[in-house]
Amino acid sequence: xxxxxxxxxxxxxxxxxxxxxxxxxxxxxxxxxxxxxxxxxxxxxxxxxxxxxxxxxxxxxxxxxxxxxxxxxxxxxxxxxxxxxxxxxxxxxxxxxxxxxxxxxxxxxxxxxxxxxxxxxxxxxxxxxxxxxxxxxxxxxxxxxxxxxxxxxxxxxxxxxxxxxxxxxxxxxxxxxxxxxxxxxxxxxxxxxxxxxxxxxxxxxxxxxxxxxxxxxxxxxxxxxxxxxxxxxxxxxxxxxxxxxxxxxxxxxxxxxxxxxxxxxxxxxxxxxxxxxxxxxxxxxxxxxxxxxxxxxxxxxxxxxxxxxxxxxxxxxxxxxxxxxxxxxxxxxxxxxxxxxxxxxxxxxxxxxxxxxxxxxxxxxxxxxxxxxxxxxxxxxxxxxxxxxxxxxxxxxxxxxxxxxxxxxxxxxxxxxxxxxxxxxxxxxxxxxx
Numbered sequence: 001x002x003x004x005x006x007x008x009x010x011x012x013x014x015x016x017x018x019x020x021x022x023x024x025x026x027x028x029x030x031x032x033x034x035x036x037x038x039x040x041x042x043x044x045x046x047x048x049x050x051x052x053x054x055x056x057x058x059x060x061x062x063x064x065x066x067x068x069x070x071x072x073x074x075x076x077x078x079x080x081x082x083x084x085x086x087x088x089x090x091x092x093x094x095x096x097x098x099x100x101x102x103x104x105x106x107x108x109x110x111x112x113x114x115x116x117x118x119x120x121x122x123x124x125x126x127x128x129x130x131x132x133x134x135x136x137x138x139x140x141x142x143x144x145x146x147x148x149x150x151x152x153x154x155x156x157x158x159x160x161x162x163x164x165x166x167x168x169x170x171x172x173x174x175x176x177x178x179x180x181x182x183x184x185x186x187x188x189x190x191x192x193x194x195x196x197x198x199x200x201x202x203x204x205x206x207x208x209x210x211x212x213x214x215x216x217x218x219x220x221x222x223x224x225x226x227x228x229x230x231x232x233x234x235x236x237x238x239x240x241x242x243x244x245x246x247x248x249x250x251x252x253x254x255x256x257x258x259x260x261x262x263x264x265x266x267x268x269x270x271x272x273x274x275x276x277x278x279x280x281x282x283x284x285x286x287x288x289x290x291x292x293x294x295x296x297x298x299x300x301x302x303x304x305x306x307x308x309x310x311x312x313x314x315x316x317x318x319x320x321x322x323x324x325x326x327x328x329x330x331x332x333x334x335x336x337x338x339x340x341x342x343x344x345x346x347x348x349x350x351x352x353x354x355x356x357x358x359x360x361x362x363x364x365x366x367x368x369x370x371x372x373x374x375x376x377x378x379x380x381x382x383x384x385x386x387x388x389x390x391x392x393x394x395x396x397x398x399x400x401x402x403x404x405x406x407x408x409x410x411x412x413x414x415x416x417x418x419x420x421x422x423x424x425x426x427x428x429x430x431x432x433x434x
Contacts, residue, residue, distance in 0.1 A: 004086055013072055013082045013094075015065070020089035028057040032144070040137060056141050061087055063120055063149050067156075068092040070116035071109055071164075078105040090223055091152075098414065101421045103175035103183075110167035117153030121146050160191030162227035181235065181424055188231045195224030233388060238419055240387035241348035241412065246341055249383045250364045250373030253294075257310070259302040259329030266298070266328055267315055294360050294404055297338065299371060300328055306370065308332035335371070338363045343372060347383065348416040348425060350375050355413025360404050381406035 004018035032053035040049065064087065071094045072082040081097040100106040124146030132139025156164040166187040173183035202217030257266070300307045307329065314331040315323070340363045341350055350362060354377060364373040378400040382392050385407065392407050400407040419425045 004088070006084075010069065010085075011073065011076070013069075014084045016084050016086040018086050018088035021061075021087045024089050025057055025061070028060060029053045032056045035144075036140070039140060043137065052137060052141065056144060059141070059145055060148055061092075063117065063145065063152065064092040066120065067113045067117045067152060068094045070112040072096075074112040075100070075109045078109060080105075080109070090220065098418055098421060099180075103171045103180070106174065107168060107171035110164050110171055114153040114156045114164050117149045117156065121149035121151075121153060124149060158194055159187070160194040160224070161187045161231055162191065162224065163194075166191045179424075181238070184231060184235060188228050188235075191224055191231075192228040195221045195228060197221070198224065234415070236388055237384055237412075237415055238348075238424065240384045241351060241416060241419070242346050242425065244347045244383055244387070245343065246345045246347065246350050246362075246364055246375055247343040247373075249347065249379040250343060250375050251379055253361065253374040253376070254297040254299050254363070254371065257298055257300050257328055259300050259307050259327060259332075261300075261328045263314055263318065263323040263326045263328065263331075266310070267323060269298075270295075270312060270315070294376070297361070297363070297374070298328075299335070300332055302329065306335060308334050309338055335363070340365050341375065343367070346425075347380055347412075348419055351377075351380055351412040352416040352420065354380075355416070376401075377404060377406045377412075380412055381408070381410045384410065384412065 004016040004021075006014045006016050008015050029050070030053075033049050036044070036049050036052055036056075040052070044052065065085065068085045072085060075082050075094070075096055078100050080100055083095040083097055085092060085094050100109055124142050126146075128139055128143035128146055131142040157168070158165045159169045160166040161170070161184075169190060170180070170183035170187040173186045174180045177183065198217045198221030200221075202214045202219075202221060205214030205217060207214075255269075257269075298310050300310055310328045310332055314326065314328075318326060339353065339357055339359045339361075341353060343364050343366055353359065353362060360376065362375045363371055364375055366372040378397060381400065382397055385392050396407055406412055416425075
C-alpha cells in the first residue's frame with residue numbers, strides 16, 4: 001500500500017489518505033443513503049438524505065481515525081515513533097518505526113484502539129436518546145455511529161493477526177512464554193484460520209445472493225491471508241538472519257598492496273591503468289566489474305604482515321612531484337579504523353552494524369582476527385531472499401550494488417533491531433569480538 005496524500009499532522013504524526021479510501025467513502029455513503037431513505041424519507045428531500053449520509057460516512061472515518069490515534073498515542077508513550085496514520089479501503093492503519101520492547105507495552109498499544117472504539121460506541125449510544133429529542137435525524141445519526149463503533153471495537157478484538165485481537169494474543173503469549181516469536185506464530189495461525197473462515201462465509205453469502213456483504217467478507221479474508229503470508233515471510237527472514245553466518249555471504253572487495261608501493265602506482269591503480277600489484281590485485285577489481293558503488297578497499301601488507309589501510313587522501317593532499325618517492329606505507333591508517341565483524345557472526349549482527357553505524361561495508365575478520373573478506377547490504381539481501389526461495393535477477397542485484405542498498409528495498413537493519421528489542425537475540429557491544 002502506497003503512502004497516499006498527507007492531509008495534516010497530529011502530535012507530529014502525518015495523517016494520510018490512500019486513494020482507495022474514496023472508494024469505501026462512496027460505498028459507505030451509498031449504504032447510509034439507502035438506509036436513511038427507509039427511515040427518514042418522509043422528513044428529508046433526496047439531497048438532504050445524501051448530505052446526512054455523507055456526514056455519517058465522514059464521521060465514521062473520524063471514529064476510525066480516533067481508533068488509530070488511540071494506538072499511536074499509547075505507542076508514543078512507550079517510546080515508539082509513529083511514522084504515519086493512513087486511511088484506506090479497509091479502514092485505517094498506523095505505521096510504527098518498531099515494535100514495543102516489552103510484551104506489556106505491546107499489549108497496551110494493541111488494546112488502545114478497540115478501547116477507544118468501545119468507549120465511543122457506549123458514549124454515543126447513551127447519548128442517542130437525548131440527541132433524538134433535539135431532532136430525530138441527529139438521533140439516528142448518533143445511534144448509527146454508536147452501533148458502528150461498537151462493531152468496530154468488537155470486530156478488531158477477534159483473536160487473529162492483523163487485527164488488534166491478534167496483536168493482543170501475540171502480546172499475551174509473549175508475556176507468558178517469554179518468546180515474541182511464539183506469540184507471532186500463535187496469532188498468525190489464528191489469523192489465517194479466521195481469514196479462511198471469512199473467505200468461506202463470504203463465498204456462501206455471495207452464492208446465496210448476499211451481494212456486497214459476501215464480497216466484503218471475501219475482501220477482508222483476502223487481506224487477512226495476505227497479512228498472514230507476509231508475517232510468515234517475516235519469521236523466515238528473522239530465522240535466516242539468525243541461521244546464516246557472515247562467512248556465508250562474504251565477498252572480497254578489497255585489494256592488497258605492499259607497503260613499498262609508490263603513490264604513483266597507487267594513482268595508476270585507482271585509474272585502472274596499472275598492472276596487478278601485490279596479492280589480490282589481479283586485474284579489474286570486482287566492484288568495477290559488477291557495478292558496485294563503493295570502490296574496493298586497499299589493505300597494505302609488509303612482507304606478509306598486515307600493516308593498515310590506505311585511501312586516496314595522500315593523492316589529494318600531496319603534489320604530483322612527490323608521488324614517486326612517497327610510498328603507501330608512509331600514509332597508512334590502522335586497520336582498526338575500518339568497521340569490522342567476525343566471519344562467525346550471524347547476519348543479523350551485520351545488518352544491525354551496517355545500519356546503526358551507517359556503514360557501507362564491513363571488513364570480515366577470520367577466527368585469527370585477520371582480514372578474510374567484506375560484507376555489504378546487497379549480499380545480505382540476496383542471501384535472505386534465497387532463504388525465501390527467491391532468486392534475484394542479476395540486473396536487480398547490480399542495481400542494488402550501484403546504490404549500495406538492500407535489494408527490493410528490504411529493511412534488514414530494521415528487522416534486526418526488532419529482533420533485539422523483542423529479546424529474540426542479544427546484541428553484542430563489539431561484533432568484531434575485540
